[in-house]
Amino acid sequence: MPEITCKLLVIGAGPGGYTCAIRAGQLGIDTVIIEAEKPGGTCLNVGCIPSKAVIHAAHEYETIVAAAEGKSELGISSTKPSLDFAKTIAWKDGIIRRLNGGVAGLLKKAGVRLIAGHARFRDGKSIEVETQSGPQMIHAETVVIATGSEPVALLHMPLGGRVISSTEALALAEIPKKLVVVGGGYIGLELGTAFAKMGAAVTVVEAAPRILPQYDGELSAPVARRLSALGVSVLTSAKAKALVADGTALAIETADGQQTTLDADKFLVTVGRRPVTSGFGLEILDLDRSGPFIRIDDRCRTSMRGIYAIGDVTGEPMLAHRAMAQGEMVAEIVAGQRRAWDRVSIPAICFTDPEIVTVGLSPSESSGRGFDVKTDLFPFKANGRALTLEREDGFIRTVARADNHLLLGIQGVGVGIAELSAAFSLALEMGARLEDIAMTIHAHPTQSEAFHEAALKSLGHAIHF
Structure with missing residues (x-):
């Protein structure tokens, strides 16, 4: 069996x-990265990017x-327009191919062996590593586990046939006439909304x-x-x-305890995701766990020296940008830099219609912390x-300490509001107070003015409301 060595795997x-x-690689570390599928992971190939492409097509x-x-x-x-959904999917796939190539190119540019x-x-x-040309052994000084997550399947609704996950939903050849979405979280509603716009009865x-x-x-409420x-x-x-009737209908129990059935062409199961911790020999390491996740400290170190873990496999929030920030930090730690996880907030976005953005603590979470x-x-x-x-349905909300007006959280719901997430996050990371937002000039006419006005309103003198 061929063997290679590296500093970081x-x-x-x-x-x-x-x-x-x-x-x-940028820091000069001899690095190898292993991937069973295409570079980019779930987010690029079957998650964040393709879903946003389909959502955009549905809006148009x-x-x-x-x-x-x-x-x-x-x-x-x-x-009257027509929709060639196969062409829509082909356009989406083209975007993915471009980004796949981009990631591979960036790895090569940094001197990383893929x-x-x-x-x-x-x-x-x-x-x-089991490769197409046979097994290969890699010896590394340091290992980073970044195996991500996968959709949760229901025991009574195994995937196959009419039962699909978000992965299959983003690769359908045609729009289903009837679609039942099991799970009203962000994934289910993002895709359910898109298919409804494209003509499906959802x-x-x-x-x-x-x-x-x-x-x-x-x-x-605005999403509802x-x-x-x-x-x-x-x-x-x-x-x-x-599933009943040879898999063509779903039996459900309603809020009042009644039994009924829903027939559909496709049943989309979106009840959550779980960390990928099996299938790659992790059990022989006996790493400490936090529930189903790998336990890490503030430097993403596991319970075994020389092994780090980042991203979805380490717990909530399962967000690509959290994983990216952790990955950058770990690389710099391996290079000898002093780094630790001290982020104030991680923005979360629900790309429904309208979009939802949350940064920091909600009012109830803030009160719960005293x-x-x-x-x-x-x-x-x-x-x-x-x-x-x-599209006037929605708002921006600020949450601040009553004593010193330090911002604890910012939330909003509205069309296109995802693009304000960076401004919200920056305000919390910089330790902004209500007065800082109120005294910052926000361009007119923009939706960001609602952020300004929310701060003014909390200070007792909103101008336009």
Whole structure:
């Protein structure tokens, strides 16, 4: 068996893994990265990027359909449009190929050796890789585990046939006439909304009392209203039981305890994700765990010397940008720099319609930690730019300490609001107070003015509300 040695070995070329490897290469570290699939991981290949492409296509199609049906208030009319979904998917795949090549090119530029194959630990310093040309042994001084996560499957709804995960949903050849989404979290609603815009009759089944249970009710309410406007049927406090009628229908138990069935062409299961901790020999290392995740410290070190873990495999929040920041930090630690995880906030975005952004603590989380807070929101119905975009449902909310006005959290919901996430995060990382936001000139007319006005309102003198 051929053998090679390196200073740093990264298992998994997702956002965290490839960022770690690129940064290590930039720092002159002899680095090898192993990936069984294509570079970029779930996010680039079957998650973040392809879903946003489909969401954008769905928005464009919905706009043209509205114009054809005489529903445009802008005076725009059109003939009835058609949708070649196979072409949409081909366009999405083209974007992925470009980004795949980009990641591979960046790894090469940084001097990182990319090995395609399945990795398996033989001991804490040795990993065997099953490649197309046969097995290869790699010995490394330091190993980074960046194996990511995978969709959770339901025992009574195994994937296959009409039952699909988000991966299969993003590769369908045609739009299903009827789609049942099991799980009303961000993945299910992002895709469910897109398919509804493209003509599918969508039903969402959520076990919790409301959709998007990980967000507070104020943030999820505009999304619920938009789903209703799109004709999406939402069943909350409802449990998916099992497939019936030869797999063409789903038995559910409704909130009042009644049993009913939903027939559909496809059943999209989006009930969460779980860390990938099996299939690569991790059990022989006996690393400390935190539930299903690998336990790490503030430097992403595991319980075994010389082994780090980053990204989804280490716990919530399972977000690509968290993994990337961890990967960059670990590379610099391996290079001898003094680094530790001291981030104030990690932004989370739900790309529904409208979008949701949360940074830092919510009002209830702040109160739960013993803070006396001031919190106020500014509605987009009083924001000129939001009105010109025809979408005024939503708001921006600030959460600050009552004693010194230090910002603890910023949340918002509205069309295109994802692009404000960096401003919100920067404010928290810089230790901004309400007065800092209030005294910063925000360009007019922009949706960012709602951030300014929310701070002013919390200080007692909003101008436009």
